Amino acid sequence: MTFKEQLDSMFNPRSVALIGASNTLGKWGFNILALLLGDKSRDIYAVNNREAEVLGLKAYPSILDVPGPVDLAVITVPFKDVPSAMEDCIRKQVKGVVVISGGLAETGEEGAKVQAQIVEVAKRGGIPFVGPNCMGLFDTYSNFNTVIFLPPLRRGPVGLISQSGNSGQSIIISGLESGLGFSKYVSSGNEAALHFEDYLEYLAQDDEIKVILGYIEGLREGRRFLELAREITKKKPIVVVKAGGTQAGAKAARSHTAALAGSDIVSDAAFKQAGVIRVEEIGELIDVALLLLGQPLPKGKRVGVLSIGGGMAVMTADTVARHGLELPPLSPATIDKLNSVLSRRWSHGNPVDIGGDRFNYDCLWPLIEDENVDVVLVIGSPAATRSFVGWFSLHAPWVTNLDEMGKLMESKDLVELNRVKEMMGRYDKPVIFCSMGIGIVKQGEVYSLMEQNHLIPYPTPERAARALSHVVRYSGYLGISR
Amino acid sequence: MTFKEQLDSMFNPRSVALIGASNTLGKWGFNILALLLGDKSRDIYAVNNREAEVLGLKAYPSILDVPGPVDLAVITVPFKDVPSAMEDCIRKQVKGVVVISGGLAETGEEGAKVQAQIVEVAKRGGIPFVGPNCMGLFDTYSNFNTVIFLPPLRRGPVGLISQSGNSGQSIIISGLESGLGFSKYVSSGNEAALHFEDYLEYLAQDDEIKVILGYIEGLREGRRFLELAREITKKKPIVVVKAGGTQAGAKAARSHTAALAGSDIVSDAAFKQAGVIRVEEIGELIDVALLLLGQPLPKGKRVGVLSIGGGMAVMTADTVARHGLELPPLSPATIDKLNSVLSRRWSHGNPVDIGGDRFNYDCLWPLIEDENVDVVLVIGSPAATRSFVGWFSLHAPWVTNLDEMGKLMESKDLVELNRVKEMMGRYDKPVIFCSMGIGIVKQGEVYSLMEQNHLIPYPTPERAARALSHVVRYSGYLGISR
Numbered sequence A, B: 001m002t003f004k005e006q007l008d009s010m011f012n013p014r015s016v017a018l019i020g021a022s023n024t025l026g027k028w029g030f031n032i033l034a035l036l037l038g039d040k041s042r043d044i045y046a047v048n049n050r051e052a053e054v055l056g057l058k059a060y061p062s063i064l065d066v067p068g069p070v071d072l073a074v075i076t077v078p079f080k081d082v083p084s085a086m087e088d089c090i091r092k093q094v095k096g097v098v099v100i101s102g103g104l105a106e107t108g109e110e111g112a113k114v115q116a117q118i119v120e121v122a123k124r125g126g127i128p129f130v131g132p133n134c135m136g137l138f139d140t141y142s143n144f145n146t147v148i149f150l151p152p153l154r155r156g157p158v159g160l161i162s163q164s165g166n167s168g169q170s171i172i173i174s175g176l177e178s179g180l181g182f183s184k185y186v187s188s189g190n191e192a193a194l195h196f197e198d199y200l201e202y203l204a205q206d207d208e209i210k211v212i213l214g215y216i217e218g219l220r221e222g223r224r225f226l227e228l229a230r231e232i233t234k235k236k237p238i239v240v241v242k243a244g245g246t247q248a249g250a251k252a253a254r255s256h257t258a259a260l261a262g263s264d265i266v267s268d269a270a271f272k273q274a275g276v277i278r279v280e281e282i283g284e285l286i287d288v289a290l291l292l293l294g295q296p297l298p299k300g301k302r303v304g305v306l307s308i309g310g311g312m313a314v315m316t317a318d319t320v321a322r323h324g325l326e327l328p329p330l331s332p333a334t335i336d337k338l339n340s341v342l343s344r345r346w347s348h349g350n351p352v353d354i355g356g357d358r359f360n361y362d363c364l365w366p367l368i369e370d371e372n373v374d375v376v377l378v379i380g381s382p383a384a385t386r387s388f389v390g391w392f393s394l395h396a397p398w399v400t401n402l403d404e405m406g407k408l409m410e411s412k413d414l415v416e417l418n419r420v421k422e423m424m425g426r427y428d429k430p431v432i433f434c435s436m437g438i439g440i441v442k443q444g445e446v447y448s449l450m451e452q453n454h455l456i457p458y459p460t461p462e463r464a465a466r467a468l469s470h471v472v473r474y475s476g477y478l479g480i481s482r
Helices: A003-011 A028-037 A079-092 A109-125 A165-177 A196-204 A222-232 A247-254 A268-273 A282-294 A310-322 A332-341 A361-369 A382-395 A402-427 A444-452 A461-477 B003-011 B028-037 B079-091 B109-125 B165-177 B196-204 B222-232 B247-254 B268-273 B282-294 B310-322 B332-341 B361-369 B382-395 B402-427 B444-452 B461-477
Strands: A015-019 A043-047 A057-060 A072-075 A096-099 A136-139 A155-162 A182-187 A211-216 A238-242 A277-279 A303-307 A375-379 A431-434 B015-019 B043-047 B057-060 B072-075 B096-099 B136-139 B155-162 B182-187 B211-216 B238-242 B277-279 B303-307 B375-379 B431-434
Touching: A003 A096, A003 A136, A003 A196, A015 A028, A015 A079, A028 A043, A028 B382, A072 A079, A079 A096, A079 A109, A155 A165, A155 A196, A155 A282, A165 A182, A165 A211, A165 A282, A165 B310, A196 A211, A196 A222, A211 A282, A222 A268, A238 A282, A247 B310, A268 A277, A277 A282, A277 A461, A282 A461, A303 A310, A303 A361, A310 A375, A310 A461, A310 B165, A310 B247, A332 A361, A361 A375, A361 A402, A375 A461, A382 A402, A382 A444, A382 B028, A402 A431, A402 A444, A431 A461, B003 B096, B003 B136, B003 B196, B015 B028, B015 B079, B028 B043, B072 B079, B079 B096, B079 B109, B155 B165, B155 B196, B155 B282, B165 B182, B165 B211, B165 B282, B196 B211, B196 B222, B211 B282, B222 B268, B238 B282, B268 B277, B277 B282, B277 B461, B282 B461, B303 B310, B303 B361, B310 B375, B310 B461, B332 B361, B361 B375, B361 B402, B375 B461, B382 B402, B382 B444, B402 B431, B402 B444, B431 B461
Parallel strands: A015 A043, A015 A072, A043 A057, A072 A096, A155 A182, A155 A211, A211 A238, A238 A277, A303 A375, A375 A431, B015 B043, B015 B072, B043 B057, B072 B096, B155 B182, B155 B211, B211 B238, B238 B277, B303 B375, B375 B431
Antiparallel strands: A136 A182, B136 B182
């Protein structure tokens, strides 16, 4: 079996044995088994040497007693029992193992000894394993999942590797809330056998995956990571939170995934040289992923701002400047075009402040066409129509044609939003929306269309500008941005 | 009439005339009238010299034709007609005027001339006015509101003054979403007559208001602002977004509220010397307000972190350090107490990583009691119980007593949350929650109790630490923090 085949069978096993299956709600062996039981396409086996049945399944005293072949074993037994469970897995000739159990190298010398035993056993048997001290993995295309406490998943172009289970959960939950879909995820834990670098190499070969996200505390093979990244980032962006960047954080990382024991220090400069986008926190990671998936790469850092309110225009100008981006003067042709669309009250400059109370598409086209502008940032959002109409329903319910009006506005929004997509493609230029004003209703066809295209509005101009500054730098790295 | 009585009658008028009332949906004169019509406790008059009726009300050609007395006139007519409308208001002896109409000093010379006329007329008549180029005001205690496109308001301890209408909307909407309640709001617009400083003085005297928030582009009376602030911040915190801090932002501000024309430059240092908390964006403003309202002022910057996951603990340590806060070593007594509560796998240091998957209160009490700790930051939240139980309902619906279990957990959460409040009071120490993991369900008694007490979880440790660093500095200014 090649390395890729080995990992394939872990992300898409035909049969799975849970070693440590439990009847006690809340235990890992209960929760994961409950999740696996929902998977009717696979053979699921419960292994427990003290029970006859677990959650209605026959329980086998050992994986060796399981009648059929087992592709993947998931181990949740107490850490001191993991080495012998691993022995059994090898004798059973499983193709891969996920060790959920914690209490190993991250807790000190005793645990480190046990972890070393597991590694030795697995190496002898030639079996790759995930973890220990992890939450497992999922693949939305093979419909396989061992990761508990996640909301319903959505398929999509994001691959994720996280050295922390709970950081992984936060990334996935935030991502789902922002309309991202995931392809493969692995919680890599202590990385006693398979390393971040192995998963990175594997995800890079997956055609479903367009962006690779990572949460890193420490890299075991820093040089290999950089070599891989240098190749991958030419085609697929890699965005990582590298935690433990401060002294306090590094100290906390040491007691968490035992990350620094034997790990390489990869500097910010090295990340940059390999084209890796490094961010500081989870919200930033999601924000950058959305831009990378929803937008063409920017050709430069000159931002044209269109705002439906003056105060937001001022704050946006501030945040654009603070993030090292520029607000170019608009071309005379753009000024002319806007003069013909707007009343003479408009700001006559960049930001374009239309001073109205609803987003106006006719001000958007000239900005997309303007050669002085590399990126269009819109403060205002097509998806606000519903709350706009909702306000009237509340305060002017006696208006008879409100529903009709709302539908008309929404169908116009749909047409125009499709034109935004078309114009983005034609001019190969990002158009980024930010919400404001009367709030965003996350419902309806307009919002769905935005979500499908990773165009949902950023909650603040600050977050859009922060993400954009990362993407402009990446685009410069690729030689696309000037 | 004293200055206070004049403003009182604007925030709580017995009778209101809308000059520029309109039958056209979407116009200011329509939208505001629709809002006012919902107010059955006041006499509302429509003024329009071309219609006999507006929205079912008899329309008067001029405010002079209104039969009864008028406390407040709201003007929405085109800007060139505002001076004569103001003349009429003076003859009618109204107590105050709100000029919504824009197109004045912010658009250039012509508008500036009209604005000067309005100021002259109003000064002659001794009438204070709000605006022009604004969205008006509300008072949730008098139930008066002219501000359109807001979701239903909630009463509470926040007073807000915004020089931008749309920034004000964003602040109010974000605040409401975070559980804040508002008392008085004024959109101050171009401040041709009443200045930010006037409203500040007025809100400072309002006993319902515990925190004053502001959005500032430029101050007309910088010295007066600082003198007022120096007195007010001894009792009530003032938190402001001062926009236009960059060159690009300042330029945008010039074409917005004409802020720099005749305004004073107040430096960051001057804000600090007056105890004013200055933030950069709206989310930060809300975050700081929540801390000020929900928490005792911290006695120092030593943060004890309790985390239900290791990765989040590392990122929290990073962000706490980046914001100039400290992670002190825990006292030996705390380590002992935690040893008796946690399995030997815990991190044995600060952050306290309990490595479990649900928030555990028994780890919280020792941190609150620890003399080394000034602030407790909890990564995890009592309000997560619902989504925890929800996950089981989805993946293990055959468990028979899930509902019961959920109710039991929630009632325990309620008891413990009340103990958190009690401990916070007893030790006079902030306890700040951050969400993570399986997400927060914004429902149920637990979330309500958190919301009522301004204890709802911050969405990221980053945002909690950023807000905390501001509050620690303010606490230092007051001599409370070391």
